[in-house]
Amino acid sequence: MTDAPQVTPVILCGGAGARLWPVSRRDFAKQHAPILGGASPFQRTLRRFAAAPMFAAPIAIVGAEGRFMAAEQAAQTGVAVEIVVEPEGRDTLAAITAAAALIARRDPAATLLIAPSDHLIPDEAAFAAVVAAAARAAANGDLALIGVVAAAPSTGFGYIRPGASAGPVGRRVAAFEEKPGAARAAALIAEGCLWNAGLVCMRAGEGLAEIRRQAPEAVAAVEAALDAATDDLGALRLGDAFLAAPRISFDHAVLEKTDRAVVVAGDFAWSDIGDWREVWAQSEKDAQGVAAEGPVVALDAHDCYLRADRRLVCALGVEGLAVIDTPDALLVAPLARAQEVRGLVAAMTAQGRPEAAQSARTHRPWGWYETIDRGERFRVKRLQVAPGKQLSLQRHHHRAEHWVVVRGTAEVTRDGAISLLHENESVYLSSGCVHRLANPGRIALEIIEVQTGAYLEEDDIVRLADDFGRA
Amino acid sequence: MTDAPQVTPVILCGGAGARLWPVSRRDFAKQHAPILGGASPFQRTLRRFAAAPMFAAPIAIVGAEGRFMAAEQAAQTGVAVEIVVEPEGRDTLAAITAAAALIARRDPAATLLIAPSDHLIPDEAAFAAVVAAAARAAANGDLALIGVVAAAPSTGFGYIRPGASAGPVGRRVAAFEEKPGAARAAALIAEGCLWNAGLVCMRAGEGLAEIRRQAPEAVAAVEAALDAATDDLGALRLGDAFLAAPRISFDHAVLEKTDRAVVVAGDFAWSDIGDWREVWAQSEKDAQGVAAEGPVVALDAHDCYLRADRRLVCALGVEGLAVIDTPDALLVAPLARAQEVRGLVAAMTAQGRPEAAQSARTHRPWGWYETIDRGERFRVKRLQVAPGKQLSLQRHHHRAEHWVVVRGTAEVTRDGAISLLHENESVYLSSGCVHRLANPGRIALEIIEVQTGAYLEEDDIVRLADDFGRA
Numbered sequence: 001m002t003d004a005p006q007v008t009p010v011i012l013c014g015g016a017g018a019r020l021w022p023v024s025r026r027d028f029a030k031q032h033a034p035i036l037g038g039a040s041p042f043q044r045t046l047r048r049f050a051a052a053p054m055f056a057a058p059i060a061i062v063g064a065e066g067r068f069m070a071a072e073q074a075a076q077t078g079v080a081v082e083i084v085v086e087p088e089g090r091d092t093l094a095a096i097t098a099a100a101a102l103i104a105r106r107d108p109a110a111t112l113l114i115a116p117s118d119h120l121i122p123d124e125a126a127f128a129a130v131v132a133a134a135a136r137a138a139a140n141g142d143l144a145l146i147g148v149v150a151a152a153p154s155t156g157f158g159y160i161r162p163g164a165s166a167g168p169v170g171r172r173v174a175a176f177e178e179k180p181g182a183a184r185a186a187a188l189i190a191e192g193c194l195w196n197a198g199l200v201c202m203r204a205g206e207g208l209a210e211i212r213r214q215a216p217e218a219v220a221a222v223e224a225a226l227d228a229a230t231d232d233l234g235a236l237r238l239g240d241a242f243l244a245a246p247r248i249s250f251d252h253a254v255l256e257k258t259d260r261a262v263v264v265a266g267d268f269a270w271s272d273i274g275d276w277r278e279v280w281a282q283s284e285k286d287a288q289g290v291a292a293e294g295p296v297v298a299l300d301a302h303d304c305y306l307r308a309d310r311r312l313v314c315a316l317g318v319e320g321l322a323v324i325d326t327p328d329a330l331l332v333a334p335l336a337r338a339q340e341v342r343g344l345v346a347a348m349t350a351q352g353r354p355e356a357a358q359s360a361r362t363h364r365p366w367g368w369y370e371t372i373d374r375g376e377r378f379r380v381k382r383l384q385v386a387p388g389k390q391l392s393l394q395r396h397h398h399r400a401e402h403w404v405v406v407r408g409t410a411e412v413t414r415d416g417a418i419s420l421l422h423e424n425e426s427v428y429l430s431s432g433c434v435h436r437l438a439n440p441g442r443i444a445l446e447i448i449e450v451q452t453g454a455y456l457e458e459d460d461i462v463r464l465a466d467d468f469g470r471a
Numbered sequence: 472m473t474d475a476p477q478v479t480p481v482i483l484c485g486g487a488g489a490r491l492w493p494v495s496r497r498d499f500a501k502q503h504a505p506i507l508g509g510a511s512p513f514q515r516t517l518r519r520f521a522a523a524p525m526f527a528a529p530i531a532i533v534g535a536e537g538r539f540m541a542a543e544q545a546a547q548t549g550v551a552v553e554i555v556v557e558p559e560g561r562d563t564l565a566a567i568t569a570a571a572a573l574i575a576r577r578d579p580a581a582t583l584l585i586a587p588s589d590h591l592i593p594d595e596a597a598f599a600a601v602v603a604a605a606a607r608a609a610a611n612g613d614l615a616l617i618g619v620v621a622a623a624p625s626t627g628f629g630y631i632r633p634g635a636s637a638g639p640v641g642r643r644v645a646a647f648e649e650k651p652g653a654a655r656a657a658a659l660i661a662e663g664c665l666w667n668a669g670l671v672c673m674r675a676g677e678g679l680a681e682i683r684r685q686a687p688e689a690v691a692a693v694e695a696a697l698d699a700a701t702d703d704l705g706a707l708r709l710g711d712a713f714l715a716a717p718r719i720s721f722d723h724a725v726l727e728k729t730d731r732a733v734v735v736a737g738d739f740a741w742s743d744i745g746d747w748r749e750v751w752a753q754s755e756k757d758a759q760g761v762a763a764e765g766p767v768v769a770l771d772a773h774d775c776y777l778r779a780d781r782r783l784v785c786a787l788g789v790e791g792l793a794v795i796d797t798p799d800a801l802l803v804a805p806l807a808r809a810q811e812v813r814g815l816v817a818a819m820t821a822q823g824r825p826e827a828a829q830s831a832r833t834h835r836p837w838g839w840y841e842t843i844d845r846g847e848r849f850r851v852k853r854l855q856v857a858p859g860k861q862l863s864l865q866r867h868h869h870r871a872e873h874w875v876v877v878r879g880t881a882e883v884t885r886d887g888a889i890s891l892l893h894e895n896e897s898v899y900l901s902s903g904c905v906h907r908l909a910n911p912g913r914i915a916l917e918i919i920e921v922q923t924g925a926y927l928e929e930d931d932i933v934r935l936a937d938d939f940g941r942a
Contacts, residue, residue: 022785297824299815308801312826314493316804316815318792323803330779332794332803333787344770344787353768355783373843373853373919377894378877380851380919382844402897404873404921406849423848424923426873426899448844448851450875450919452895 009058010099019275022329026357031118052128068365083235094245108205130266134201137170141206147194153185159193173261221245275338276322280305327360365468390438392466399453408445411438480529481570490746493800497828502589523599539836554706565716579676601737605672608641612677618665624656630664637733644732692716746809747793751776798831836939861909863937870924879916
């Protein structure tokens, strides 16, 4: 038995997690949302890799809209991560192909591990041990999946049926089983099938060669995109040739067709925290089965997940319910129907409700803002600017702004003049004036912005210069 | 048959309506809350009396904390109302005695109608006709109750058992029946019993005489309080002798003991809108039995009352549920357990939760304010000042304030200097400065106030002069 090689994690950061609405939204994907306590699933994933020396620095494949969020959350954890930006999401085949091709150009013999960014695996040591086994199984050029030993006959996952022995480690994949019904799921488990957790180990060069055999057009598109890749504010931005890659999953395009797939069983606690029922299952509960986050009062409530972002949530005499309260939207649904939240979000999207996709707090490369009040001709926002960051140099045609610094220090540019504003100081920006807000300090800057005018939407902005390429 | 005399309505504005939490709270009682659409129950009550010429200008008996709200809401309806302020609430015996004594001093032969401020009676003409009948029944000095023909075997109300004929109108009260169980309620209705709706007609002098027979100490306390009553900013404030009146209901102290009680049956739609189940019952519903107020998305929901003050409320797959969302607190409970909300509020009060009693929006004699955001050393409020009103001349030791006018015109006093601020103008008030905010205009004034400092509670205020007697 050889030592396991070092493994480069490839973290897939696509997907939005519509079933975890309203905490997760299109503009604030599940992997970045604080679903279970403080750290996001993406941050937990980073820490899981940082915890074991067998892992090299991870590569995160992210969409254009999530790139600053991924960088910011990685910075918070202190884990160095290489960020590869897709010009547009193309499902997992294109993302995995890009990672394999990128790593193969550096070292075809390198081993990589494809890993979703939004799963929960509390036992880091057990996880690392299974990855080490999978890496050994992939040493001969096979694509080595990690199949999780099923903890329950779940109908929400696909299953992997192990076949003949694949040598010292693992077994050949006999078949992939689609998401089953409940009875079928129990039967699959009895027959030794494993959950497909989306974890795949491969050697970069041989993995890429196998992808080329199954999906040559994806490799061609990705190679061209890598040839045209540019450094974009510290990330690697793939060229637009990437858009020629077919929009299909890696499972459908490669794993289900190849004869090089093997599976290594992993017997660790695992969850895709895919819906509120699963979040409830993974949460700490009281004797009545109630899991509460935030200010919650529960009276004679049973088996509920009660989540209060800010406001007080009171549940009286309810059972089996999810109550998810966020600053701008509330969800009430039975935990047993948590899977249907996706359909609810689709219905709201069809109705044109902005809450379907947009969070109350809007994240920007420099920090975030949130509308805290609005009236007929005014809007009030709270803005937070990260240390060292600045907004674009900008102008509004239709609105004036009052800024009051409530935390930290602001550097304000107004029609060419620069001044420092401290806590409890304010400045007025008339409509048409050219202005910029920067945080020159070491702590986060927070300001209250009162906008007045006849038109107060986000698109009344002329960017004259920007650190984030938006001018 | 004689013509009905003119009737002076006496509107009882005590009580808070804990079962309608979180819309109704101790500081924003049910009768003033927009429970069913725009107008409050108190305003609907005023309009009901204004609609029939048989009614004289009403008298409202209010607590000290509700007096400005009552005056403001009356002004909005355009109905002239005389406001009598209790120094402290003493239940209905004291309030009704005060009204009877006050009216008797002016005209002992006058007829009055005791009326709760928080009930729903949509058919104003039918109501007026029954009051006219009750007034005739009271012409001989009897206390004439209006008993509502029961629409369902409710367990939430007391019942009145009619006895022998009382002459041309009404019957003598044979007995009062306490709130019954469901089977007993059905039996009571079959036996001809009527709901006790708290509506009592009497002639002032003779009614007062009967109260004196049953509860002489109440009349003594109230007469002394009337002797010492003062004009208080346009209301009649009873003297502190009022506090000597026993704390007991008019029903217990007088109606259940007297032999002068008669009952006139009223066959009109009536509701005490006492809990969310009753609000749901009185609301317009869709084909699935869902009543929705505000921005609501309901998917496969049945028989629910869904109320969204501001935020989007989404209900998926729930049945028989009340979801009541307010800016600072949310309630989720089965409609069938709506009566238990009172116990929930008591539990929260015991836990010291401010949301149990205090609304997000705090009403003041000059208008209202609401905290829209807060952080470690800052708080942001939105204030509305009614036309012609002003706040106290005041000073804060620990906080500075930034005011931005977002609607209307402000007259700002700052350390003796007075200036006018228009929309989109701002002013800074350092801690310790003596300041005042007034609305000299014809439309409501709204400002955004950003407070900064180490201590930001309401009690950091020194009032130097005040239009409302608070200095």
